[in-house]
Each structure stands twice: as structure tokens, then as C-alpha cells.
Amino acid sequence: MQASSPPPYRINIKRGRKLPETSGAADFLRSNEQISPLLPTIRRNAKLQKDCGNLLPAMFEACDVLQLEEGQLTLSAPNAALATKLKQQCPKLQDGLLQRGWQINAIRIKVQVRRKVEPKPYVKQCSLSDRAVKAFDSLENALENTPQNAELRAALHKLVKRHQSGT
Structure with missing residues (x-):
């Protein structure tokens, strides 16, 4: 039995028009020879980021998944205090990820301070006569x-x- 491929368009029932399955940006990334090999890694890291956020919702809000290589998960924290708190939660995080099917043997945390961008002051754009x-x-x-x-x-x-x- 041959599996049928999904239709190239899905139908938006509310509007009655066809929408493309993917966005223009995703098509561009897939067609680019240098970037397309990175897409599976990006998807995996995004899924891992979501799972980590579900396991430690309050703490993981400011953290990011940097990479997963050879069973070692590398996370980033914006400051040393949060990195310390996250390090205390590593066993819980590792167990939760193992239950969700991730093969993680070690978790490493890097402190990466983000530069804070100051908002531009409001400039009045309209004047009345x-x-x-x-x-x-x-x-x-x-x-x-x-x-x-x-x-x-x-x-x-x-x-x-x-x-x-x-x-």
C-alpha cells in the first residue's frame, strides 16, 4: 500500500480560500543550500526549548537551548544567579527530559549576558496649527x-x- 502525500494546500474553512502549507521564509530556508542542513537542528532545538520550558516554566523563561551534542545539553542563562538556580534544577530537568524521550547524559550551563537595548524616547510626530x-x-x-x-x-x-x- 502506497502512502499518499498530503495536499500542497490546506483549506481555511472560515474564509473558504486555500492557504499555502508553508511560509515564504521557510521555503527560502529550505531552498538555500547553506542553511537547509541546519533546519532539522533548529527544529530539534526549538522542540527541546519548549520541553524545557514546560518542565521549568518560571525559571526557563529567560534561558535558551544552545546545543545538544553527544548527549550533552548546553543551556544559556542571562546571569550567574539564574545559572546557579538552574544548576540546582538540573537533575529534575534531566529526569523530565529523559521521560519525554530525550537522551541527555549531562547538562552544561553558560552565562551569556544580553545587552539591554534602551528604548528610544517618544518624539511627538504631530503638531496642530x-x-x-x-x-x-x-x-x-x-x-x-x-x-x-x-x-x-x-x-x-x-x-x-x-x-x-x-x-
């Missing part, structure tokens, strides 16, 4: 002073003050 600010001010004054309009009036007042002060 004096005429627009006056229009918002007159709108605020023209609205009835009712509970339904209170939030709108407060927002208009804040907008006018912010643009009058130039910040």
Missing part, C-alpha cells in the same frame, strides 16, 4: 457641562493645554 488648537478650545467651551460630556471636555482641555505649552 494655532487655528486647530483654537477650534478644539472653542469646541470644549461649546459642549454642555453634563456627565456624558465630562470625559470629552477633559480630553479636549488636556489636548489644548498640551499644544499651548508646546510639549
